[in-house]
Amino acid sequence: MSQNLEQTQNTTRYPRYADASLIRSRFTGAVEEIIEAASEITLVAKREGLAELMTWLRDEPSLRFNYLSDISGVDLGEFASPRFAVAYHLYSLDHNHRLRVKVFLEEDDARVPTMWNVWKSSNWLEREVYDMFGVTFDGHPDLRRILMPADYDGHPLRKDFPIKGY
Amino acid sequence: MQAKEIVVPTSSISMLRKPDPLSDTLMTVSLGPQHPSTHGVLRLELVLDGETVVKAIPDIGYLHTGIEKTMEKEKWQQVVTVTCRMDYLNSMGNDLGYCLAVEKLMGVDVPKRAQDLRVLFTELNRLSSHLVWFGTHAMDIGAMTAFFYAFTERELILDLYECATGARLHQSYFIIGGARWDLPDTFIPLCDEFLKGFPKFLDECKRLVTGNRIFQRRTQGVGVMKKDEAISWGLSGPTLRGSGVNWDIRKSEPYSGYDTYDFNVPVYDSCDVWARYLVRMDEMEESWKICVEALKRLREPGEHIANHPKLKLPERDLMKQHIDVMIHHFLIASEGFTVPIGEVYQSIESARGEIGFHVVSDGTERPYRVHVRAPSFINLSALPAMVEGSLIADVVAVIGSIDIVLGDVDR
Numbered sequence: 310m311s312q313n314l315e316q317t318q319n320t321t322r323y324p325r326y327a328d329a330s331l332i333r334s335r336f337t338g339a340v341e342e343i344i345e346a347a348s349e350i351t352l353v354a355k356r357e358g359l360a361e362l363m364t365w366l367r368d369e370p371s372l373r374f375n376y377l378s379d380i381s382g383v384d385l386g387e388f389a390s391p392r393f394a395v396a397y398h399l400y401s402l403d404h405n406h407r408l409r410v411k412v413f414l415e416e417d418d419a420r421v422p423t424m425w426n427v428w429k430s431s432n433w434l435e436r437e438v439y440d441m442f443g444v445t446f447d448g449h450p451d452l453r454r455i456l457m458p459a460d461y462d463g464h465p466l467r468k469d470f471p472i473k474g475y
Numbered sequence: 476m477q478a479k480e481i482v483v484p485t486s487s488i489s490m491l492r493k494p495d496p497l498s499d500t501l502m503t504v505s506l507g508p509q510h511p512s513t514h515g516v517l518r519l520e521l522v523l524d525g526e527t528v529v530k531a532i533p534d535i536g537y538l539h540t541g542i543e544k545t546m547e548k549e550k551w552q553q554v555v556t557v558t559c560r561m562d563y564l565n566s567m568g569n570d571l572g573y574c575l576a577v578e579k580l581m582g583v584d585v586p587k588r589a590q591d592l593r594v595l596f597t598e599l600n601r602l603s604s605h606l607v608w609f610g611t612h613a614m615d616i617g618a619m620t621a622f623f624y625a626f627t628e629r630e631l632i633l634d635l636y637e638c639a640t641g642a643r644l645h646q647s648y649f650i651i652g653g654a655r656w657d658l659p660d661t662f663i664p665l666c667d668e669f670l671k672g673f674p675k676f677l678d679e680c681k682r683l684v685t686g687n688r689i690f691q692r693r694t695q696g697v698g699v700m701k702k703d704e705a706i707s708w709g710l711s712g713p714t715l716r717g718s719g720v721n722w723d724i725r726k727s728e729p730y731s732g733y734d735t736y737d738f739n740v741p742v743y744d745s746c747d748v749w750a751r752y753l754v755r756m757d758e759m760e761e762s763w764k765i766c767v768e769a770l771k772r773l774r775e776p777g778e779h780i781a782n783h784p785k786l787k788l789p790e791r792d793l794m795k796q797h798i799d800v801m802i803h804h805f806l807i808a809s810e811g812f813t814v815p816i817g818e819v820y821q822s823i824e825s826a827r828g829e830i831g832f833h834v835v836s837d838g839t840e841r842p843y844r845v846h847v848r849a850p851s852f853i854n855l856s857a858l859p860a861m862v863e864g865s866l867i868a869d870v871v872a873v874i875g876s877i878d879i880v881l882g883d884v885d886r
Binding site: 321322323324325346347348349351375376377378379381382383384396398402405407409428429430432433434437441454455456457458465466470472 | 535536539541543544545547548578579580582584585704706707708709720722727728729730734817818819820821822829831833835843844846848852853855856857860885886
């Protein structure tokens, strides 16, 4: 059966991802790794210089990532180091391509600069990640809980949060 | 010459002109959460200067049910039953987004008939969702009749869902690999009949509301969001296309064979509530065109699910003859199946905009993490920018025009 699987030609068309080699040559310091998997490209970036990188990604004419689709937090596990990943899903309306920028964070230093000055859609998305994972976004104009009540204790989407709640 | 001294009489009129003690104070009003025009349980904290909105602070989370957390404990195939409960008006669209994401992770090709089924049902879903929007949006603004027309027609679409999937609201019809089962024989004539009557109905709707001068006055120039602002705020769907941006994921990153269908993307550039209204009304016509084409293709027989050992359950007869086939069925049905390690982001065009699924797999039989980019959530975050400075009555019109579903916002 597995032989059959390998022979299957995948003909589905997937969204186009941007060529990330240019970014690596321009931002040698801020880019840690470029991963190509499942027809998608992930740019693993360092937290330092993230705001400059993102602003450049938005303004560079050959990339023009003028649309921030999504910010998604991932908890890599209670004992993992680094513990959190924050994934930014960018899209370019002009060039019709996408890119995922990912930042890894340690648990005791879970903070990233805000993208409020780059894309306004980051406003609530960052609040959601803060609410669900406890990642702080430095410079966010209004960093409050968004889905959980203001006096709530704990961050529900962390892996050590029980599925039934406290 | 000396001017006559003007004597101001202490008449009743000047008494009325006494300065209002509240004229300098701002008033804070809570709109919702139990308010029919907030389309669910949205609460808005409005700081008002007279009737003008100075500041609007949306307060959400009343419907938060932790769906993303729930997904982490469901098996891959079971998650579909949760996704359709997020945006309950566009449930099939949510299912489709999730299924496409997992299929991408597994590298599965979906057969043609299953793709046509998906297109037909997501477009029917778009129609039924837009009909709810049409009825409630018109009612928010004061046109009561449209609501009854829209809901009568929507009922016919719900009957179609019931015929094909057994459920009217939470169908869970799409599963990873295709559709749960094929269409029953009664479906195609029923759908044919509905599609035949729909253009006439849409025409009636347009005559009822579009030409209405009160409706036009209430919507034109209200809730303006310029093109660049709209892109920066991350608006999507009809709300973005009402701001003059021609972006539809069905065209730009076609999935499920949308590139083989002939349809237009309506775009209006007056950036107001009226433009969003026109976009949705035109979109219904385009969706109808796609439905007609998809139904034509569905008359041909074909496979409704991918021929993949993890996704397609074995034939009943084979199970009775071979023990290994029986074991295979048992394991798939009880333990579920695993998905390769990795992560994908897949987005589709739902009735409200870009609904995206960031799915992370750690190689087990349950998703490690699913994050949903909810279109209503992002569109709602731009609401303060649209309403600040306008009148309180316009707030209701703007909420209706971005067509939020609170199940989608809060998840």
